[in-house]
Amino acid sequence: MTHFRTCPLCEATCGLAITTRGAEITAIRGDADDVFSHGFICPKAYALKDLDTDPDRLRTPLDRRSGRLEPASWDDAFAEVERGLMAVIDTHGRQAVGAYVGNPNAHNLAPMVYMPVFLRALGTHNVFSASTVDQMPKQVSAGLMFGTVLSIPIPDVDRTDYLLMLGANPLASNGSLMTAPDMKGRLRRLRARGGRLVVVDPRRSRTAQEADEHVFIRPGTDAHLLFAMVHTLFEERRVAPGQLAEHLAGLEDVRALARDFAPERVADACGVPADTIRRLARELAAAPRAAVYGRIGTCTQEFGTLASWLVDVLNVLTGNLDREGGAMFTKAAAGSKTAHGPGGRGRGVQFGRWKSRVRELPEFYGELPAVCLAEEIETPGDGRIRALVTIAGNPVLSTPNAARLDRALASLEFMVSVDIYLNETTRHADVVLPAPSTLTRGHYDLALYNLAIRNVAHYSPPLFPLADGEMEEWRILLRLAAIAMGQGAHADTDVVDDFVATQVVQREVGASGSAIAGRDVAEIMAALAPRRGPERILDLLLRSGPYGDHFGANPGGLTLAVLEAHPHGIDLGPLVPRIPEVLRTPSGKIELAPPAIVADVPRLRDALARVRSEMVLVGRRHLRSNNSWMHNLDVLVKGRPTCTLHLHPVDGARLGLADGETARVTSRVGAVDAPVELTDAIMPGVVSLPHGWGHDQPGVVLRVARAHAGVNSNVLADELALDPLSGNAVLNGIPVTVARAG
Secondary structure, X not given: OEEEEEOOOOOOOOEEEEEEEOOEEEEEEEOOOOOOOOOOOOHHHHOHHHHHHOOOOOOOOXXXXXXXXXXXXXXXXXXXXHHHHHHHXXXXXXHHEEEEXXXXXXXXXXXXXXXXXXXXXXXXXXXXXXXXXXXXXXXXXXXXXXXOOOOOOEEOOOOOOEEEEEOOOHHHHOOOOOEOOOHHHHHHHHHHOOOEEEEEOOEOOHHHHHOOEEEOXXXXXXXXXXXXXXHHHHHOOOOOOHHHHXXXXXXXXXXXXXXXXXXXXXXXXXXXXXXXXXXXXXXXXXXXXXXXXXXXXXXXXXXHHHHHHHHHHHHHHOOOEOOOOOEEOOOOOOXXXXXXXXXXXXXXXXXXXXXXXXXXXXXXXXXXXXXXXXXXXXXXXXXXXXXXXXEOOOHHHHOOOHHHHHHHHHOOOEEEEEOOOOOOOHHHOOEEEOOOOHHHOOEOOOOHHHHEOEEEEOOEOOOXXXXXXXXXXXXXXXXXXXXXXXXXXXXXXXXHHHHHHHHHHHHHHOOOOOOOOOXXXXXXXXXXXXOOOHHHHHHHHHHHOOOEOHHHOOOOXXXXXXXXXXXXXXXXXXXXXXXXXXXXXXXXXXXXXXXXXXHHHHHHHHHHHOOOOOEEEEOOOOOOOOOOOOOOOHHHHOOOOOOOEEEOHHHHHHHOXXXXXXXXXXXXXXXXXXXXXXXXXXXXXXXXXXXXXOOOOOOOOOHHHHHOOOOOHHHOOOOOOEEOOOOEEXXXXXXXXXXXXX
């Protein structure tokens, strides 16, 4: 039997055709009829079978007895959660509890729907996530400029004539904050139709190898380069926002800010010649249709928000924002704040509503920077984190100064983890609650379809039933929420789910501008029956969304039942211009010069005076890897080792390091030993280690990963280094020394 399903392992959302015989997967291939991916898949998709059958994947809860994690029943495990969590809350208050939410939750419908319910029930300000080690600068700059957390312009790759890409490697990542399957094919088609691809990166990545031009840049200086391009556009009278002009605020402020960033002034800092910078600005302005796209390399640096802001400033100044072939706004079928309520004006975004206890770092979109998690656990005093909940996250590998956080977790009074593995983080837990196989749950990319290069919708029903002894993930989250609310470990999750669904319906019918505003709550709830769990909420979001049937008011519109009848997905059309209706800023304008960003520009200017003599470290991605959690699958880690230190031959000769020898890399906070791989694909003065490795800790049950342990690059990342505008960790441009090991 063949089932059609969206791959949940990265942002590309590729369609799969999975053939089964009973409970066994016999083949996985690309779905040629998928409306978005058209048969393309990457190697990760083939690993779904191994992930489902992995003997190390947890299938029963664990709780700690006499210092050891032992199998337990679900009732006993939740009873232990209630005992441990409520003991901390009753004694020290809710701020003594923290939560860390990992990246896989963004690819999972149940946490997208019920995670906010659990976090509200927990009632703590100490919420952390992978967002502040990944993309928070883009979310902050987009929110300040356009009004919401996901008001992120997406390159219209399929129709552009010129794509300038900074710090991004979509041929390895499959796209990031840009949902687009088969990026290699799309970029090749761009060039085949006469377009031009330019990649700016400290490494000649797989994507850079496909480009018309690759420009080396010193890590952490993308904002300087981009500002110099802005300077050139103003100086040479090439600013032409076109029809955007009437929707702009702050254009003259940007002109004034750019005066100090002439290409000749920033060239030495960037390592990019001034004439190259000017040429790139001219090419961008002259292209019939163009887009600038920056990703993780531009986010995970000390000027991440400024770089993210300047990407969209350039798109605006060249008239390429919100136009076909430029950078456009997706109109998602469900879950989009930019397609909800009256358009053109909104509340905007607000940050710093509370601050971390120790360093007084501000919150962003309801969470604190992950760089301060360890200190909030270690530092005595009122509000100290004494209990922690982690959900599909491995911060011991993925956050800065990993060794310090590892020690901090060992000092907690209580810890509970929802996870499929006993990994470097969950080995510290007192209770581990295993989520079931990804193939036993329905799938809809609620977040990622808000970032797609084309408007699409695709729902995948469960492939297999739950195995005996497994629990649906949404029920795990609701039982945790019930415990946090004081309802106890044995609360009826159906009752909690009905309460949650009713609240969501009440919010929707009470919202000004909603497609179902003023409708009867009981009528809507009855129309959603008999569904429950995340599918009930998804059906509500689809039906009340921009393409929905609006519960009868728009016959023929989208519903979950319609998606179920279209197993290859539904194509809702190309991106279309959406300004001004997409804006949710208080002014109703594109805010080109938000005060917080303007205030940070002097810090960028001051950095031009730095003398840079040390080597710096950057990360890198690999197509067969997705952070830390896919290294236990032999099909993805076999072959030539990928956890190597990339070093330019010039630096190798200077340091006396040959290919294959072991180097010691040392930063302010730690040191690792890694095998050297000499390559001219990296800029002299820069070294690179991949992210997510270091699987050699005691108590970790990841047999395949341990055999390919590698080293953890975040042992070198400094938790004191962050982008102050977003709280994002600095993982690129880390000062290091490199020498022969031993």
